Amino acid sequence: MSTKRTGAQIFLDCLEREGVQHIFGYPGGAVIDIYDELTRRPHIKHYLVRHEQAAVHAADGYARASNKVGVALVTSGPGATNTVTGIASAYMDSIPIVVFSGQVPTHLIGNDAFQEVDIVGITRPCTKHNYLVTDIKHLARTIHEAFYIARSGRPGPVLVDLPKNVQQASIVPEPLDPKEIRIPSYQPTVHANPRQVRRALDLILQAKQPVLYTGGGIIHSNASEELLKFAEALQIPVTSTLMGLGGFPGIHPLWMGMLGMHGTYCANMAVANSDVLIAVGARFDDRVTGRLDAFAPHAKIIHIDIDPSSISKNVVVDIPIVGDCRDALHQLNNLLKKEEPRDWAALREEWLGRIREWDRKHPLKYKKSKEVIKPQFVVEKLWEVTGGDAYITTEVGQNQMWAAQFFKFKRARQFMTSGGLGAMGYGFPAAMGVQVAKPDAIVIDIAGDGSILMNIQELITVVENNLPVKIAILNNAYLGMVRQWQQLLYDKRYSATDLSAQPDFVKVAEAFGAVGFRATKPEEVEPVIRKAMEIKRPVIMDFVVDREECVMPMVPPGKATHEMLLA
Amino acid sequence: MEAKKNRRHTISVWVDNQPGVLSRVTGLFSGRGFNIESLCVAETMDPATSRITLVTSGDEQIIEQIIKQLRKLINTQKVVDLSELDHVEREMAMVRVKAEDKSRAEVLRIADIFRCRVVDVSPTTYTLEITGNHEKIQAVLSLLKSHGILDIVRSGTLAIQRAKKE
Ligand SMILES: Cc1ncc(C[n+]2csc(CCOP(=O)(O)OP(=O)(O)O)c2C)c(N)n1
Numbered sequence: 073m074s075t076k077r078t079g080a081q082i083f084l085d086c087l088e089r090e091g092v093q094h095i096f097g098y099p100g101g102a103v104i105d106i107y108d109e110l111t112r113r114p115h116i117k118h119y120l121v122r123h124e125q126a127a128v129h130a131a132d133g134y135a136r137a138s139n140k141v142g143v144a145l146v147t148s149g150p151g152a153t154n155t156v157t158g159i160a161s162a163y164m165d166s167i168p169i170v171v172f173s174g175q176v177p178t179h180l181i182g183n184d185a186f187q188e189v190d191i192v193g194i195t196r197p198c199t200k201h202n203y204l205v206t207d208i209k210h211l212a213r214t215i216h217e218a219f220y221i222a223r224s225g226r227p228g229p230v231l232v233d234l235p236k237n238v239q240q241a242s243i244v245p246e247p248l249d250p251k252e253i254r255i256p257s258y259q260p261t262v263h264a265n266p267r268q269v270r271r272a273l274d275l276i277l278q279a280k281q282p283v284l285y286t287g288g289g290i291i292h293s294n295a296s297e298e299l300l301k302f303a304e305a306l307q308i309p310v311t312s313t314l315m316g317l318g319g320f321p322g323i324h325p326l327w328m329g330m331l332g333m334h335g336t337y338c339a340n341m342a343v344a345n346s347d348v349l350i351a352v353g354a355r356f357d358d359r360v361t362g363r364l365d366a367f368a369p370h371a372k373i374i375h376i377d378i379d380p381s382s383i384s385k386n387v388v389v390d391i392p393i394v395g396d397c398r399d400a401l402h403q404l405n406n407l408l409k410k411e412e413p414r415d416w417a418a419l420r421e422e423w424l425g426r427i428r429e430w431d432r433k434h435p436l437k438y439k440k441s442k443e444v445i446k447p448q449f450v451v452e453k454l455w456e457v458t459g460g461d462a463y464i465t466t467e468v469g470q471n472q473m474w475a476a477q478f479f480k481f482k483r484a485r486q487f488m489t490s491g492g493l494g495a496m497g498y499g500f501p502a503a504m505g506v507q508v509a510k511p512d513a514i515v516i517d518i519a520g521d522g523s524i525l526m527n528i529q530e531l532i533t534v535v536e537n538n539l540p541v542k543i544a545i546l547n548n549a550y551l552g553m554v555r556q557w558q559q560l561l562y563d564k565r566y567s568a569t570d571l572s573a574q575p576d577f578v579k580v581a582e583a584f585g586a587v588g589f590r591a592t593k594p595e596e597v598e599p600v601i602r603k604a605m606e607i608k609r610p611v612i613m614d615f616v617v618d619r620e621e622c623v624m625p626m627v628p629p630g631k632a633t634h635e636m637l638l639a
Numbered sequence: 640m641e642a643k644k645n646r647r648h649t650i651s652v653w654v655d656n657q658p659g660v661l662s663r664v665t666g667l668f669s670g671r672g673f674n675i676e677s678l679c680v681a682e683t684m685d686p687a688t689s690r691i692t693l694v695t696s697g698d699e700q701i702i703e704q705i706i707k708q709l710r711k712l713i714n715t716q717k718v719v720d721l722s723e724l725d726h727v728e729r730e731m732a733m734v735r736v737k738a739e740d741k742s743r744a745e746v747l748r749i750a751d752i753f754r755c756r757v758v759d760v761s762p763t764t765y766t767l768e769i770t771g772n773h774e775k776i777q778a779v780l781s782l783l784k785s786h787g788i789l790d791i792v793r794s795g796t797l798a799i800q801r802a803k804k805e
Contacts, residue, residue: 196663197670201713204659221713257655257716381707384700 079208079239080105083172084113086215089250092116092143094134094508096127100147102174102187105239119508119537122529124151126501128158128229129490129527131169133465133505135162136488139294141222142169142505148176149187152233153194157495159229160198164492165315166292168227170218177237178206192233200228208241216250225260226379227292260378264395269403272350272374272391276404277411279348281423282308283368285331285360288315288491289353289377289397296320296484298401299352305408307420309427311339313354314476315491322460322480328427329436332360333627334473337434340625340633342427343368351375353397356386357492366632376400434625436477437639445594447471447546447617451478454516454544457601462514463506465489467499467523469553471546473623475518497526500543504530507539514542514605521547522571531584534610542604543612545577548619556622560637561629581612590614643698647676648722649798650706652691655714656682663712664691673697673705677730677795688716694796721798728798731770733758734780737787738765746786753779764789 077085083106087095096119099107110118121127124146131142146155152173162169176185192204201221203214211234218230276282284303290296290312296319303310303326310320311331320327329336331343343349349371354360361367364386375382375389376397383392393400438448451474454462464479465488466472472489481487488506490498503517517524524545534541546552551569558566581588587609591600597615604611624639654660661680668675676694683690695705702720709718721728738746743765750757750767753775759766769779773796780788 192659193662196659196666255713258713379711381704381711383707385704388700 074244076242076244078105078109078242079211079234080109082208082211082245083215083234083239084109084116085245086212087116087143088113090141090216090219092141094119095143095145096121096130096134096505097145098124098127098147098151100151100174100187102148102151102176102236103145103172103234103239105236106145106174106234118145119504119533121501121533123527124154125158125497126504126527126530126533128155128162128169128171129498129501130505130508131171132158132162132165132167132498133488133502134509135168135505136291137463137485137506138509139485141219142167144169144171146171146173147187148174148191149189152189152191156194156198157493157497159195159231161490161493161495161498162229163198163200165490166227166288167229168222169229170222171229171231173231173233174239175204175233175235178235179237181235191231195231198229199231200226202231202233204233204235205238206235208238208243211238212245212248213253216248216253217255219250220253220255221258225258261380261394262378262396262399264376264393264400264403266403268391268393269400270407272393273404273407275348275372275374275391276306276308276350281346282306282348282350283342283346284308284310284350284352285343285354286310286312286316286319286352287354288313290316290319291484293353293378293397293399294484295353295398295401298398298405301405302401302408305405305416307416307424308350309342309424311335311342313357313360313491314489316354317476318481318484318486321482323482328431330476332633333362333629334477334623334625335633336431336436337625337636337638338427338430340627340636341430343371344634345426346371349373351377351389352401353377355382358386361386362627362631362633366634434638438621438624441618442594444618445591445597445615447474447548447615447621448478449594450544450546450597450615450617451475451518453597453601454518455479457598457605458514458516462516463488463503463510465499465503465506465515465517467517467519468494468496469520469523469551470548470556470621470623471518471520471523471552473553474546477623479518496520496523500524500527500541501530503541503543504534504539507534507541516542516544519543519545520552521545521549521574521577522551528580531581531586531610535585539610540608541610543610545612545614546617547577547614548617548621549574550619553623555620559620559622560626577612577614581610586610586612588612588614590616592616643700645696645698646702646722647694647696648702648720649692649694649726649728649796650709651719651721651798652693652709653683653716654689654691654712655716656687656689657714660689660714661691663714664709667708667712668695671704671708673701679795679797692795692797719800721800725801726798727801728772728796729770730773730776730794730796731768732776732780732791732793733766733768734783734788735759735764735766735790736783737763737789739763742786746783749779749782755779
């Protein structure tokens, strides 16, 4: 094996060694050598997106659905800058992706060369790590490090910038096993400290009103089974963040629904009244806590997270546990086996009874209508018709919250949303990535009429590649969530949120070669959904919904969670 | 809740000696709204490693966050909060002071008391090199001020842990 290989060849050799089968990308002068080499790699399928932002969101959706690292490939300059939103979204949501960008040749770097941009500088604050490869000798190791960093510890996006001359240079590569990659200065703590776990369990065993508050960490660490076991064993009610949805079954008696700004009354009340709050893979985001000093004011807090910097960042905790969520829950379950068995159902009766009472008083609800389509009704029907099995992605705004509230997720990795960044335009390309990872599954982007236009060009990508993604537009002809704030907090001054000027989405679908349906009356909703699910092609379902419907409950920004507005 | 007390902390950070690492560190401070009072960086005995000494201030929770965020950087090898340990701090300043007829002797006297070195002389000025901890430098500067400081350059703080004395 002493033949020379070019940088472009080494690049694709590395991807093959990492088991990459799918990449999302867009070519240009600075990556033309890689694209040329790609023609000789039948095992890697490239999806040509129509905007680089979509490549990154697609890689993100792919990573979430498949539990593998997602890969995007773009050219220098504008190709690279177009990826920034996607990278920032993956960073906020801790999604393992690697973005490869072309760069001008090393001798031109810093010269304001054509299509030169300092993408490593630009993405430094929104990547877990990034690299500029200046020497072909470091190329292979850097690529494997990038994959390793993206997937290990708290996952996240890594960018690797590849100057054109590095792709064109050639060397005799040294043999390298990606499994051997070690970075001395990067050693995430995976195994939770058993003494801390013991302390946590002792506290939990004494709790009268415990609550499990779970986040995306449950999904990333594949901890759902351990979570279910633990919650059931001790009869502890569970709520989760937006990112944690699916980590606990949405139709379980211990499930309280999402917490936070648009969480359920019972989840927020349970947290407010808890005496021990067990946070697992969640980060006390302001959308969850509301006014900080009123968040779980009586609770002792246990916080399990793989990222030490998440712990005691916003809320000072009593028992910090650094480690992988699944590892920590596994240890808790093991310790529990050795405990004297107790009748937890009986011991918990009063606490769970109070929670049921809160739920009875203020369940998630909306005013049903026979005249207009209620957006929540559409989500309920999507759930019903798909048997709750569909993969759901969302855009951002009301559509996202209604999806979170009314679709009862069965399992982890079934729900993909831009939670931390809240990037409109995420849902559709992410759905495309999910569909690539799960070719036979039903994948639905629950969308708003505003957001869907942010990456509508991808219709041609799904048509071209026979990806039968479904888009359900909850069309209120408004930037609905902003309008809701204007209604409730700005005296109904609807500034720049009216989207009455909009395209005919059915014709848009048809123009791209997809299928379009419209429903304007409640009785049309189910037939439209059924028809769409039967067609093995991309479909837009345009649901013309009640324009001024609001997402409720709502904790107004800066308020305490118990000050929530109710439906 | 107790009032949050801000304290000055001197933190040592060992990092990979690579391009861009310093900007990861400073970017972290500006991006997260932490303040840096001073920062010094140079290679260690191992050319693959640089050591940064930085001075910052904040309450306990902020300092804890700063240290955790520094550790989180992939290129960070080790972070030590020297303020928690017995350590020695030094800064250096070079000051050009007006020194004419009557004040010439006085400036030299101050320099002598504080063990400053005269590193440059002109008929109307002395340039002094002052080393010491933060407080000492402040003290010398306040004495020299009345004579007229024409130019000044100061280093950040360097700090090293004291050896264990068994
Ligand atoms: C890229 C981007 N720009 C702006 C916003 C601010 N924003 C949040 S929700 C929202 C309205 C979204 O409207 P639409 O997609 O129609 O969804 P709806 O709320 O009506 O369901 C806007 C503008 C954002 N989240 N992302």
